[in-house]
Amino acid sequence: xxxxxxxRILLFMPFVLCYLMAFxxxxxxxxxxxxxxxxxxxxxxxxxxxxxxxxxxxxLNDLGLSLVSKIDSVKETVxxxxxxxxxxxxxxxxxxxxxAGVVIPEGFIDSVFTGENMQATVVYRDGGTFMEHAVNDxxxxxxxxxxxGQSVIRTGYxxxxxxxxxxxxxxxxxxxxxxxxxxxxxxxxxLFDSKDQDALxxxxxxxxxTASYSLFLLMMSVFVFAFFYKGNxxxxxTRAKLSGYKPFSIYLIETLSVTFMMYLLFLVMYGALYxxxxxxxxxxxxxxxxxxxxxxxxITGVCYLLKKPTAVAFTGFGAGIVVMYTxxxxxxxxxxxxxxxxxxxxxxxxxxxxxTLEVMFG
Amino acid sequence: xxxIKDLTLNYKKSVLTGVNITADKGECIGLLGLNGSGKxxxxxxIAGIKxxxxxxxxxxxxxxxxxxxxxxxxxxxxxxxxxxWSPLSKKDILKALTDSEAAVLKTRDFIDLKxxxxxxxxxxxxxxxxxxxxxxxxxLLDEPLAALDxxxxxxxxxxxxxxxxxxxxxFVASHSEDIFAHCDRVYYLHDGKCEQLPExxxxxGALNV
Numbered sequence: 050x051x052x053x054x055x056x057r058i059l060l061f062m063p064f065v066l067c068y069l070m071a072f073x074x075x076x077x078x079x080x081x082x083x084x085x086x087x088x089x090x091x092x093x094x095x096x097x098x099x100x101x102x103x104x105x106x107x108x109l110n111d112l113g114l115s116l117v118s119k120i121d122s123v124k125e126t127v128x129x130x131x132x133x134x135x136x137x138x139x140x141x142x143x144x145x146x147x148x149a150g151v152v153i154p155e156g157f158i159d160s161v162f163t164g165e166n167m168q169a170t171v172v173y174r175d176g177g178t179f180m181e182h183a184v185n186d187x188x189x190x191x192x193x194x195x196x197x198g199q200s201v202i203r204t205g206y207x208x209x210x211x212x213x214x215x216x217x218x219x220x221x222x223x224x225x226x227x228x229x230x231x232x233x234x235x236x237x238x239x240l241f242d243s244k245d246q247d248a249l250x251x252x253x254x255x256x257x258x259t260a261s262y263s264l265f266l267l268m269m270s271v272f273v274f275a276f277f278y279k280g281n282x283x284x285x286x287t288r289a290k291l292s293g294y295k296p297f298s299i300y301l302i303e304t305l306s307v308t309f310m311m312y313l314l315f316l317v318m319y320g321a322l323y324x325x326x327x328x329x330x331x332x333x334x335x336x337x338x339x340x341x342x343x344x345x346x347x348i349t350g351v352c353y354l355l356k357k358p359t360a361v362a363f364t365g366f367g368a369g370i371v372v373m374y375t376x377x378x379x380x381x382x383x384x385x386x387x388x389x390x391x392x393x394x395x396x397x398x399x400x401x402x403x404x405t406l407e408v409m410f411g
Numbered sequence: 412x413x414x415i416k417d418l419t420l421n422y423k424k425s426v427l428t429g430v431n432i433t434a435d436k437g438e439c440i441g442l443l444g445l446n447g448s449g450k451x452x453x454x455x456x457i458a459g460i461k462x463x464x465x466x467x468x469x470x471x472x473x474x475x476x477x478x479x480x481x482x483x484x485x486x487x488x489x490x491x492x493x494x495x496w497s498p499l500s501k502k503d504i505l506k507a508l509t510d511s512e513a514a515v516l517k518t519r520d521f522i523d524l525k526x527x528x529x530x531x532x533x534x535x536x537x538x539x540x541x542x543x544x545x546x547x548x549x550x551l552l553d554e555p556l557a558a559l560d561x562x563x564x565x566x567x568x569x570x571x572x573x574x575x576x577x578x579x580x581x582f583v584a585s586h587s588e589d590i591f592a593h594c595d596r597v598y599y600l601h602d603g604k605c606e607q608l609p610e611x612x613x614x615x616g617a618l619n620v
Contacts, residue, residue, distance in 0.1 A: 050495055052495075053484065053487060053491055053494065053495035056487060056491060057484065057486060057487065060486045060487075279482075279484060282480070282482065283480075284478040284479075284480040284481060285482040287455070287458065287460055287476060287478055287482065288478070288482035288496065288541075289482075291458060291459075291460075291474060291475065291476055291545075292496050292545065
């Protein structure tokens, strides 16, 4: 009997792999790109326009503008256009084409290094909208930060004067310091350990979807396995009984056979996920077995109750979708109504998903 | 031998009562009746699968039951199906197919075919062979000739004769007049009763068609 079932497993595997090809690819796409759909609204920002006049007397002006433009919080929100004259800034802001403007005076950079600290001019209008208020506040905050930077440099200048360094030695020292500062600003994570909550959420979502869609794929394999069972045939069971096999023995053999096939299916899925750089814990290969046993025991039981393979397949499909959906396995519970969030803990699949998530990603 | 006394069986929404049949070694008992008259249920009860509501069934020896729907596994070959149920090795099974009473069924000719490629006659002969390899003393055949061509019918009838002559007891449920000619007694199941068909009465007459 065992030999015959082993042979059947071998003969059945091509069908199982065909099933995986059909449904697995779709699931893999959802897992890989699902976050892009779910988080789409959070990655699109409305941009506002700023104008800026920078004199051509120092390359550091350009560097400063480039740095500000690349700051994450600025680049997604604000478009900074450089204009050729100071008057253009006033005109553009005045006629409402830009929300605000910045005018950097001639000799601004030199004034920083000599301690004169010339003032840059911020041109803005009374904020009529929340967006305008927010941008004005942002500009003023940056202006305050710039002033603080100037004060620091001024302090350094005074300190150097007190220690009797020459002006050229001072300039050399300042060049060195500014270079380091630029590096520091570019790599400012050294100062601020930034945590992007959305990125963390995306990562968690991917993990959860990988776990739940893997389970869903295994569960939906009922479409193939429904045709593997013989224990649902009364003729076969009569034959087995007269040959000395108890019904439970047949149930056990078939459950173990399907578990084995599901495991082979899972190995292929494990490899496919590895190929798309979703690395599951190695221990998953062992700890997934109880889940597979549970699934195949339930599917075998349903087969014995419903008898007809097509009835089993479609019942399994319908019930599987309902059970997975209400457990947050198809769509994260965070995106569903409060009812589902409250009801999920009453669904056993909710715990199976969490167990699998824990096993796969720790 | 088989001894059935005052048997009452509940099946579906009907009841079969007053079944009294005795079959000795080497005898063939035919069970005749319209669809749903309880023939298959009676065979299931003799096999010990279904418990009677009343009465007793005594069976001397091992029972082999060839059900109307075959219990074969379609994706496996004939020999794989035989090996599945038999404790014998492949070599011994192949030997038994030519040397034992199963030889009449000519199963050896198509033993390497996958079941799904076999004709209805081949499947039926394979199913009987599978049961015979377990050396039953009592053989129960449920509609063994249904939808078979003439050569297949001839082979199965020859086998029944061989099995009988070897001392085996056969119960066969059928609609086929051909097979009842080889039965020692025929019982007619109708209206929840089981009565022996008088000798010489035609089956068409019994069934009132």
